[in-house]
Amino acid sequence: MTAPVQQNYDTYLKRKMSLKTSFTFVLLIVLIVWSFIYTGFNVGDLMVGLPQIGDLFAQMIPPDMSYLSQITQPMLDTIRMAIVSTVLGSIVSIPVALLCASNIVQKKWINIPARFILNIVRTIPDLLLAAIFVAVFGIGQIPGILALFILTICIIGKLLYESLETIDPGPMEAMTAVGANKVKWIVYGVVPQAISSFASYVLYAFEVNIRASAVLGLVGAGGIGLFYDQTLGLFQYPKTATIILFTLVIVVIIDYVSTKVREQLA
Structure with a gap:
C-alpha cells in the first residue's frame, strides 16, 4: 500500500x-x-426528605446496647449461613468454571450454554431467590443458605472461569505432548496456576455473603435481617441502631481479615 x-x-x-x-x-x-x-427524580423532593432522614437517625441515638444479648445468636446464625453457603458454593463453582472456560473444555456446544445459564442465574437478585426458597421450604435458614449458595456459584464461577482463560497454556501443552489424560492435565497444569486466585475469590464471596445474609431475613430467610424488619416495623429505632452497629463491626472485622489473607495469597 x-x-x-x-x-x-x-x-x-x-x-x-x-x-x-x-x-x-x-x-x-x-x-x-x-x-x-x-x-x-426531583431534587426538591430529595431536599424535603433529608430532614426526615436526620429525624430518623436522631431517634436511633443512643443505641439500646441491652439488645445485644438478643441479637448475638441471630448474628452467629448469619455468619454460619455465610460459611456453609460459601463452602458448598465454592465447591460447585469449580466444575462450573471449568465448563465455561473455553481453553479447558474446548467444545463450544458446552461452553456457550454453560456461560448462558450462568449469566441468566446471575441476573436474579439474591433477595428474590431467598423469597422463592422461603415459599418452597418455609421460613428459616435453609432458604437463606440456598440463596447464598447460588450467589456464591455465580460469583466464583464467573471470576474463576475468566481467570482460567488467562493462564499460561505452556504446562497444558507440555502435558498433552506426553499423553497425559484430562484429569492429570487439570490437576498438574491448571490447578497450580489457579489455586491462589480461587482462594481469593472464595474469601471475596464470603465477604459478599456476610453482607447479603444480613438482609435476607427481611424475606424470612433467617439471620439477623429478621430483627431489622421487626425493630423497624415497631419503630424501635434504638434497637435498630444496635443491630446496624453490631453488623458493621462484624463486617469490618471480616473484611479486614479477608483482605489481609488475600494480600498474602497475591
Whole structure:
C-alpha cells in the first residue's frame, strides 16, 4: 500500500472512530436524560426528605446496647449461613468454571450454554431467590443458605472461569505432548496456576455473603435481617441502631481479615 493511500486510509479510520465516539456520547447523554425524566427524580423532593432522614437517625441515638444479648445468636446464625453457603458454593463453582472456560473444555456446544445459564442465574437478585426458597421450604435458614449458595456459584464461577482463560497454556501443552489424560492435565497444569486466585475469590464471596445474609431475613430467610424488619416495623429505632452497629463491626472485622489473607495469597 502506497504512502498516500495509507494516509487516506488512516484518516478514514480516525474519522470513523470519531463518529462512533460522538454517537456513543450523544446516546449516553440521551439515556441519562431519559432516565431522570421517567423515574420522576426531583431534587426538591430529595431536599424535603433529608430532614426526615436526620429525624430518623436522631431517634436511633443512643443505641439500646441491652439488645445485644438478643441479637448475638441471630448474628452467629448469619455468619454460619455465610460459611456453609460459601463452602458448598465454592465447591460447585469449580466444575462450573471449568465448563465455561473455553481453553479447558474446548467444545463450544458446552461452553456457550454453560456461560448462558450462568449469566441468566446471575441476573436474579439474591433477595428474590431467598423469597422463592422461603415459599418452597418455609421460613428459616435453609432458604437463606440456598440463596447464598447460588450467589456464591455465580460469583466464583464467573471470576474463576475468566481467570482460567488467562493462564499460561505452556504446562497444558507440555502435558498433552506426553499423553497425559484430562484429569492429570487439570490437576498438574491448571490447578497450580489457579489455586491462589480461587482462594481469593472464595474469601471475596464470603465477604459478599456476610453482607447479603444480613438482609435476607427481611424475606424470612433467617439471620439477623429478621430483627431489622421487626425493630423497624415497631419503630424501635434504638434497637435498630444496635443491630446496624453490631453488623458493621462484624463486617469490618471480616473484611479486614479477608483482605489481609488475600494480600498474602497475591
